[in-house]
Amino acid sequence: MSVPEFSHLDAEGTARMVDVGAKPVQRRLAIAAGFVECAPATVQALRDKALPKGDVLTVARIAAIQAAKRTDELIPLCHGLPLDKVDVDFEVRDDGVAIRATSSTSAKTGVEMEALTAVSVAALTIYDMCKAVDKGMIIGGIQVIEKIKE
Amino acid sequence: MSVPEFSHLDAEGTARMVDVGAKPVQRRLAIAAGFVECAPATVQALRDKALPKGDVLTVARIAAIQAAKRTDELIPLCHGLPLDKVDVDFEVRDDGVAIRATSSTSAKTGVEMEALTAVSVAALTIYDMCKAVDKGMIIGGIQVIEKIKE
Amino acid sequence: MSVPEFSHLDAEGTARMVDVGAKPVQRRLAIAAGFVECAPATVQALRDKALPKGDVLTVARIAAIQAAKRTDELIPLCHGLPLDKVDVDFEVRDDGVAIRATSSTSAKTGVEMEALTAVSVAALTIYDMCKAVDKGMIIGGIQVIEKIKE
């Protein structure tokens, strides 16, 4: 059985940036998801007070887009990518807020870290705005849903 | 029963920064936790190839510390805080990597968003370094464990 | 008549940061204003399509708050300040959008550049979101309205 290889580690285990110089520029897209688990009363308060105006989700969306654009500043071995689009959507459920982010680029390397960063920062921003109301929120389920290269 | 209030929303539901001008400077500390769930083979590969040298966790720790210092750039309604310390620790378990971050400050407002940001970016950095090996990782369990004010 | 002195220039005309080391920490507040002049049809379209949901102004507010926190990165001779609050409000008039930003701090130096930066970036963000509709917008009237020190 072949041993999996960590692309960011060389033979001695030293962390390295991957050289993407020889890779072709391709259209790439990634979708990531995540969830902020809240108390039912928090969801109710969101629905009553925060969602009619919509600012909580708009602020989270903007924070997510801005963070996605700075992914290579946050994650040390990521390359800078010119993002064609970042899309962030929310679904308020009875037990929390589901987040879905899509990022796309034309670049030499994949764009899933940008989608995951968008989801993570959207979740942190929702947490920040609800933390006076709910001390027990849990952010989870952050994962890549789809990754496309053409 | 009193209705919970979102501190970041005014009476019309508009997002606002909280005014901390009248709050006293206090020593504050927060601990947050999170988990990167990996396939057992990924944990095995980490133990065989990545952990002896240790770079994967060191890179994640550095990314986490740097992100914590920039929390107010990432989360729109957060205040800038002079962090006294950010500490990030990892425990490699059979099903993934547990992350724990502690942040402390002497400031007018709490420091839990810094600890949560540190955990989130540590998790994203581990994800980034393992993603060539494991496409199914899930980041979760991001929550505040403790919050102290004195 | 005394000659006015530029605090950022030394005797030879060389640009310098002002030394605030000996100045006391004081509560400081500044209010700045500005205006994005639009065509009446743009204001009408804003009222019909953009303002019911409110996202245009929320995005501008968030951009303004985030920029205010980074004023010392944008304006070379500004000192970093721990902002207690940044507030940004809008009034949609028949000929455009009036912006007002308030910033406050407890620091050794004034906070008007933060308020002016918030207004400027709010105006640029409104411009960005309306520019497909209106090519002739003009940003103006950016000025300090009030400055308080106690």
Place this chain on the structure above:
Amino acid sequence: MSVPEFSHLDAEGTARMVDVGAKPVQRRLAIAAGFVECAPATVQALRDKALPKGDVLTVARIAAIQAAKRTDELIPLCHGLPLDKVDVDFEVRDDGVAIRATSSTSAKTGVEMEALTAVSVAALTIYDMCKAVDKGMIIGGIQVIEKIKE
């Protein structure tokens, strides 16, 4: 009559980044202008003390170039662009300082926000350096003068 469409808003009025994935890379250039209105005594003091050495305008030019390169960090729904050039020029008139900025790129989307950001930050930097001398300055006339795509 057709209704103007806000490119950054979807059908529900939610703020969105425009998807530029399908747009061709083109040479693009934009010119923006603005003005810092000062008291005549301020202009006189600038001419006597600040302009011989020239630092005030050089600092403003550098701040403008650096801000233009970070436009996508400041304006939430802007795309990152690889700028080929940013040029900033000043004309000191009897009633203030006129600013003109040119930005150019080879990219999928226009570059006028970069030129407008350069002008805005140049104006703020001039304001900062003259504010000890003149409390009544007004920044205005910030607009796009020309936009070219080839």
Place this chain on the structure above:
Amino acid sequence: MSVPEFSHLDAEGTARMVDVGAKPVQRRLAIAAGFVECAPATVQALRDKALPKGDVLTVARIAAIQAAKRTDELIPLCHGLPLDKVDVDFEVRDDGVAIRATSSTSAKTGVEMEALTAVSVAALTIYDMCKAVDKGMIIGGIQVIEKIKE
């Protein structure tokens, strides 16, 4: 003889931020120096073409001040400090440009990394502006000259 201790490493050799929570706020100042060694013809060209207008050194000074304010973003284990002042001076000698930077703060930890960062970025900026003329420049002598705490 006592063994020197690395303050940023714990007993296992893991990199850590130092906890400054219990340290008193003190006035602190540091002076650092450095040198950009150039060919004599480069110094001559600087004197003939660049120094009369002075822009090369002004750009380097501004870059240095801005970098000093961001030292904690560049150097992972540094704390953020509210800088009271950053001063950067140059002396053009026959074999290059000598740089001296002074940084001061009222904070819980020393400010020499800010002075060293200012010198380093000033040197890099001079290098950048002279590199079309001189391919053999060497940056060196970057060191702390003085460190004061009161």
Place this chain on the structure above:
Amino acid sequence: MSVPEFSHLDAEGTARMVDVGAKPVQRRLAIAAGFVECAPATVQALRDKALPKGDVLTVARIAAIQAAKRTDELIPLCHGLPLDKVDVDFEVRDDGVAIRATSSTSAKTGVEMEALTAVSVAALTIYDMCKAVDKGMIIGGIQVIEKIKE
């Protein structure tokens, strides 16, 4: 004899960004070197306590890679470049630590400032982590070793 020309200065000596709009995209690589001179006891302590775990050099490498990606934020007249790779290596000698950084891109302009920035920030980070042990370190020998364009 032809007079050398500063590419960043126009005929009046005003600092300018070079226009790279008409230049072709080419594969470009640069290698830079530098040295942190330490006391022999510091090198001995590094070998005994810091190098077995390796964190000091890993932290310096990560800081260097992250700084290289932000070169255009640090050096005012530099263009933003999409880096294909940044590589940083260290050699611990009896009198200090030698640093070598390689940066590569496919872009319209050279990549040596990125390599020099990586070396400078690696050196500053080593300095920061050893400064409690050694007050007399000197950073020097920062220069371009090789520059390739194809």
